Amino acid sequence: MIPLSWYLIAAAALFCIGLFGVLSRKNAVSILMSVELMLNAVNINLVAFWHYHTQLQGTSQIAPQVFVAMVFIVAAAEVAVGLALIISAYRRRETPVVDEMTLLKG
Amino acid sequence: MSGLQVVFLIVAVVTLFSGVMVVASRKMMHSALWLIMTLLGVAILFATLQAGFFAIVQVLVYIGAISILIIFTLMLTRRVMDEETTQVIKGWWLPALMAVILFGLLAGLLATWEDFQGMLNELPADVENLAAFGTALVNPAGYVIPFEVASILLLAALVGAIYIAMERKEKAE
Numbered sequence: 001m002i003p004l005s006w007y008l009i010a011a012a013a014l015f016c017i018g019l020f021g022v023l024s025r026k027n028a029v030s031i032l033m034s035v036e037l038m039l040n041a042v043n044i045n046l047v048a049f050w051h052y053h054t055q056l057q058g059t060s061q062i063a064p065q066v067f068v069a070m071v072f073i074v075a076a077a078e079v080a081v082g083l084a085l086i087i088s089a090y091r092r093r094e095t096p097v098v099d100e101m102t103l104l105k106g
Numbered sequence: 107m108s109g110l111q112v113v114f115l116i117v118a119v120v121t122l123f124s125g126v127m128v129v130a131s132r133k134m135m136h137s138a139l140w141l142i143m144t145l146l147g148v149a150i151l152f153a154t155l156q157a158g159f160f161a162i163v164q165v166l167v168y169i170g171a172i173s174i175l176i177i178f179t180l181m182l183t184r185r186v187m188d189e190e191t192t193q194v195i196k197g198w199w200l201p202a203l204m205a206v207i208l209f210g211l212l213a214g215l216l217a218t219w220e221d222f223q224g225m226l227n228e229l230p231a232d233v234e235n236l237a238a239f240g241t242a243l244v245n246p247a248g249y250v251i252p253f254e255v256a257s258i259l260l261l262a263a264l265v266g267a268i269y270i271a272m273e274r275k276e277k278a279e
Contacts, residue, residue, distance in 0.1 A: 014144075014148075015212075016208050027134060029183065043164075048155055052221075060239075072167055074256070
């Protein structure tokens, strides 16, 4: 069967790809997409640990499943609000570039 | 190497390659389509972990809802960025270096854990036990408080999103 380490390494790599995207992309929508990558990497970890813990304990563990569901919910809420903010700022400034979004500057 | 390991390696390579293309594509729409590919790969990884429910939820919520939202936003804001030659900031090597260092640190830290080489054995087919999961979500002795808080968070986020994105005519003058 598959070693646990493979999942952890794959998730760590996906998380780092997302981190690079968040730090380096100019477009706000790109940054949100990279955040999605990072959240997905966390979910892979949680589901892998759910499998491992269930295997050790013998019965299905509820807490990891609840955690995964929470990550899904928070990701959906974050995307909805984030995209609404981007559309609202785009309407004022005609730009999706983060560096040019200076509406809050005094 | 067993068949499942080969499947895992193929899916993981495709997922990570799509992930790199999400952050490396010059065209935003290509980036969004690669994101869908990555999310599908993650769903297949869930399926290989025998978490069939979350694989389906991943397809429904991420591919069905979130990526459609992202594509809609791209279509509403696409004008400016398509002619740009680059999508990344000037000093992009610094985040790249940071990501590589973080990956090295994470891998090194995980390798010191004694169960790191543990094998994931095949569980019985009905292991997910969705009835117990669903009951725990509405059980006062279980997770009803986090469940309700998450519901209210989602509702507030959606109402807030509608309010923020709404076009106000009097301000448009």
